Amino acid sequence: MQKSIEQRSLTVNFIITFIVSVAGIIVYFVTDIQALLLDGFFSFISFLSAMVGIYISRISHKKTTRYPHGLHFLEPLYAIFKSILILLLLLLAFINASETALHYFLAGEGEPLLVGPILPYTLFVVTLCFALSFYNHYQNRKINFLSTILKAETKGSMIDGLQSLGAGLAFCLLYFIDLNGTFGFLHYTADFFITSISVICLLPEPVKMLHVAFIELSHGLTTDQEITEPIDDLILQHFKHVLPHINYQIVKIGMALSVKIYVENHDAELLLRILSIRPHFLEELQALYPNARASIIYI
Incomplete structure (x- = not known):
C-alpha cells in the first residue's frame, strides 16, 4: 500500500x-x-x-x-x-x-x-x-x-x-x-x-x-519528529512499566525502520517480561510502518 x-x-x-x-x-x-x-x-x-x-x-x-x-x-x-x-x-x-x-x-x-x-x-x-x-x-x-x-x-x-x-x-x-x-x-x-x-x-x-x-x-539515528513521535507514543504505551530499565534508538533507512530496545537491567525475569511485550508492540508498529523491525538487545 x-x-x-x-x-x-x-x-x-x-x-x-x-x-x-x-x-x-x-x-x-x-x-x-x-x-x-x-x-x-x-x-x-x-x-x-x-x-x-x-x-x-x-x-x-x-x-x-x-x-x-x-x-x-x-x-x-x-x-x-x-x-x-x-x-x-x-x-x-x-x-x-x-x-x-x-x-x-x-x-x-x-x-x-x-x-x-x-x-x-x-x-x-x-x-x-x-x-x-x-x-x-x-x-x-x-x-x-x-x-x-x-x-x-x-x-x-x-x-x-x-x-x-x-x-x-x-x-x-x-x-x-x-x-x-x-x-x-x-x-x-x-x-x-x-x-x-x-x-x-x-x-x-x-x-x-x-x-x-x-x-x-550511514545508519544514523533519526531526529525527524514526524517519524519519532508516533514511535515514542507506542513505546510509552507498551513499555511504560519498564521504562526505567530500558533505552531505545530509532534508525530509518528509506522506508525501513528499526527500533532497537536496550535492556539495561540484568534481571532475567524483567527480560522475559519485555520479550513478552515485544510482539504486541511490533504489531502496532508495523500497522504504522510495514517495513519496521523491533529488536530487544540485552546489555
Missing part, C-alpha cells in the same frame, strides 16, 4: 516536471536569460530523478542474499545524488550569469533582456510547482512521512516554485524601468543579480537534504 502511494505520486511528478522543464527551456531559448535556464534545467533534473525514483521505489523493498532486509539504502542514496545535482546546477547557473554581467560591466557590451513571455510563464510554472509540492507532502503524510524519496521531491518542487516566483517577479519589474534611465543597466545585468539572489536563498535546502540523507545512509 505504501509503495503504491509512493509510486503513483512519482508518476505524477514525472508528468508535471516534464511539462515544467519543457516550458522553462522554451522560454529560455526565446529570452536567452540564464535564470530561466536554471529554472528549466532544475525542472528537467526533477523529471529525470522522478524516473529514477519510480525504479528505486519498485525495487527497494526486494530482499537479496547480500541484503536480507531489502535495498532500502537506495532511497537515501537517491536523495544524496539529487541534492548534489541541485548544488552543481546552482553553481553553474551562477557562473554563467556572472560571465554575462562581467562582460557588460567591463566591456560595456550586451543585449537588453527580452522579458515579454516571462509573466505568463511565471504564473504557469509557479502554480504547477506549488501544487506538486503540496501533493507530494499530502501523499507522504498518508504514509506517515516515511518516504525519503517523496520528501526530496516535496523540497525539490518547492525550491523550483520559489525560484520561478522570485525570478519572474524580479524580471517583471523591468517593465517599469526605463532602458535609458538611472537603473537602465538592469536590463543588461538583472539576470546576474536575480540568479545570485536565487542561488543564495535556495542553497540551504539541498544542503539540508544532503545532510539528512547522509545520516540515513
Whole structure:
C-alpha cells in the first residue's frame, strides 16, 4: 500500500516536471536569460530523478542474499545524488550569469533582456510547482512521512516554485524601468543579480537534504519528529512499566525502520517480561510502518 502511494505520486511528478522543464527551456531559448535556464534545467533534473525514483521505489523493498532486509539504502542514496545535482546546477547557473554581467560591466557590451513571455510563464510554472509540492507532502503524510524519496521531491518542487516566483517577479519589474534611465543597466545585468539572489536563498535546502540523507545512509539515528513521535507514543504505551530499565534508538533507512530496545537491567525475569511485550508492540508498529523491525538487545 505504501509503495503504491509512493509510486503513483512519482508518476505524477514525472508528468508535471516534464511539462515544467519543457516550458522553462522554451522560454529560455526565446529570452536567452540564464535564470530561466536554471529554472528549466532544475525542472528537467526533477523529471529525470522522478524516473529514477519510480525504479528505486519498485525495487527497494526486494530482499537479496547480500541484503536480507531489502535495498532500502537506495532511497537515501537517491536523495544524496539529487541534492548534489541541485548544488552543481546552482553553481553553474551562477557562473554563467556572472560571465554575462562581467562582460557588460567591463566591456560595456550586451543585449537588453527580452522579458515579454516571462509573466505568463511565471504564473504557469509557479502554480504547477506549488501544487506538486503540496501533493507530494499530502501523499507522504498518508504514509506517515516515511518516504525519503517523496520528501526530496516535496523540497525539490518547492525550491523550483520559489525560484520561478522570485525570478519572474524580479524580471517583471523591468517593465517599469526605463532602458535609458538611472537603473537602465538592469536590463543588461538583472539576470546576474536575480540568479545570485536565487542561488543564495535556495542553497540551504539541498544542503539540508544532503545532510539528512547522509545520516540515513550511514545508519544514523533519526531526529525527524514526524517519524519519532508516533514511535515514542507506542513505546510509552507498551513499555511504560519498564521504562526505567530500558533505552531505545530509532534508525530509518528509506522506508525501513528499526527500533532497537536496550535492556539495561540484568534481571532475567524483567527480560522475559519485555520479550513478552515485544510482539504486541511490533504489531502496532508495523500497522504504522510495514517495513519496521523491533529488536530487544540485552546489555
